[in-house]
Amino acid sequence: MLNPRLASRYAKSLIDISTEQNVLEDILKDMQMIDMVCRQNRDFLMLMRSPVIKADKKFAIVDAIFNGRVAPLTAAFVKLLINKGREQNLDEIAQAFIQQYRFIKKIKTVRLTTAVPVDSEVIEVLKNKIAAAFSESSIQIETKTDPSLLGGFVLDLGDRQLDASVARDLNDIRKQFTGNLYVPKY
Known part of the structure; x- marks a missing residue:
């Protein structure tokens, strides 16, 4: 389900904290990779949107896919999304992050x-x-x-x-x- 306001707010928060920690460019690359994974792998996207699959399984899958490939801040952010039950909006948040980055720069x-x-x-x-x-x-x-x-x-x-x-x-x-x-x- 599309929720542009939610995606924009989470993306803005991630931009603010990554700017504060001086890792904005690294987080941009991570968000581009997450966006690409979501676009190219429908099964991953459906898994993240599934209410049947429990959060601990989603943690394990996300950890297996992104462990060592993304910055610690990005990994913590994705885990936060899963904790809050917002993982179904991961693709929208990644796209909103990229758009906001382009606007800022x-x-x-x-x-x-x-x-x-x-x-x-x-x-x-x-x-x-x-x-x-x-x-x-x-x-x-x-x-x-x-x-x-x-x-x-x-x-x-x-x-x-x-x-x-x-x-x-x-x-x-x-x-x-x-x-x-x-x-x-x-």
Whole structure:
């Protein structure tokens, strides 16, 4: 069950304590790893959300997965979530932590969708052009491939989208032909 307010509060608390202990970057890496584990392993996520599995079993499983791979603060935080019965929100909390970190560090995330994979040189050029427009922020580019675009790209930056794909161009042409006033409809 989604609970963005709860996730935001726990993430904020973790950011505050990790900033206080000067381990914010380490905790960010841990939260990114936890987010990746939750996204890639549905069984782990279902286990954490299951009310049937007792807390001591969840402790053992989390310890087996993350022991030695995460900072002690992260391990203690995950155990706190299990103690409080909030482990079902672990994925949301990790995502909220990453979002709040990006907000604090003024990192803009740009999503680039192309029909084929893009070279790192092209990504760097694009990153520099976007960074020039947002001088106070640093830019992070996430790439994704979608063969249905046929060619070109779609660039998402927050609530803005630049669609320069061949698929959109073809749809625009199709609309022009179907709405052509000069051709009588038979």
